[in-house]
Amino acid sequence: MNSPQTSASQHPAHHMPIPGLTDPVPVARPITPRADGRIDLLGVARPAITELLIEAGLEPKAAKLRAKQVYHWIYHRGVTDFAEMTDIAKGLRPWLSERFVIGRPDIVTAQISSDGTRKWLLSTTDGHEFEMVFIPDEARGTLCVSSQVGCTLNCTFCHTGTMRLVRNLTPGEIVGQVMLARDALGEWPKGNMAGFAPDTDEEDEEDTYSPDGRLLTNIVMMGMGEPLYNFDNVRDALKLVMDGDGLALSRRRITLSTSGVVPMIARTGAEINVNLAISLHAVTKQVRDEIVPINRKYGIEELLEACAAYPGASNSRRITFEYVMLAGKNDSDADARELVRLLRHYRLPAKVNLIPFNPWPGAVYECSPPDRIRRFSEIIFESGISAPIRSPRGRDIDAACGQLKTSAARMTRAELDRLAEEKLAALEVGD
């Protein structure tokens, strides 16, 4: 790893290109000094923070201790200013501030829906916009996190799919969404850190450390992008979220949703093992090829076999199958029965989420009528598989499923058709 100065001069561009068609875009380097040479520690694993401190001049033993303290302040307390790290010697705090920052994605706009759903338009430091959505419920609060700016794929019912893939988000930009949500929800514990003050001047001894009741209880990787086409960064970010010394959210409260990047499903199980959700949306090759074009590369059978092999899937930890209800396209009784047959055939511990289609300007589909959705749900329930109908959230602020799209890339119909062709060609060439 380079020192900040040498890195900045050797890599004046912030991104390095990655060749290939399913990873066709520049990907930000995970540890990139900012224009002023300082390194953002958000999203950097603890051992890597230790290394950075050693490179900056600390002795290895001191670096390890400081890394532990800094890491704790970042993820347990939400602190972004080294001056507030009261268990670190006063003289060392400005030394840290000169060399490092603890960043957040920039907030471009924040909107609140009439139903309480919140949507943020965020920006990376190099000016790319992406979105995150917080959906509060009575019993839980779910943050829908983006993994890419735009998307590699082109699901025809999805607004994000009409965007070109701009780039993958870094681990810092992914975990940064969770940090920002906790900032906005006022969720960081207040008070001192009893038992975590190995040295020096604690300034807030009056208070007691109390992790407050969390509003943000669940995370779904279902925002913009296909997370399994940005696997390493998503994995590294989720490790920080799950780490008991990091954000300490249980893997059972995290769901990763994929449109079906079959070869990466086994790695997801082995390396992250969070809950799995599949954007299934159709049960025949013909229809799924059309609405989830990655199906032309990895078919339904292959996908369901990979699901059946997913470690940890059980009746208490079911795989969710997302199914968007499109009028006259995928919503017949026969489709519902075929869905049941497939889930039984592969012996999948499954639940089905039925999502009424959320229209967006230029969409070619309509939502199935309520009676049709109810009947579809009943057929699945009658077979013993749960199939709740999701009530759309945040429609008035375009925050609902499949509606996320930043204005950065508005295109004409002809441009959209060309883009769809390009993405399909990329899928056919392979990864």
Ligand code: SF4
């Ligand atoms: S549904 Fe997901 S994978 Fe498909 S285009 Fe939209 S964001 Fe991409």
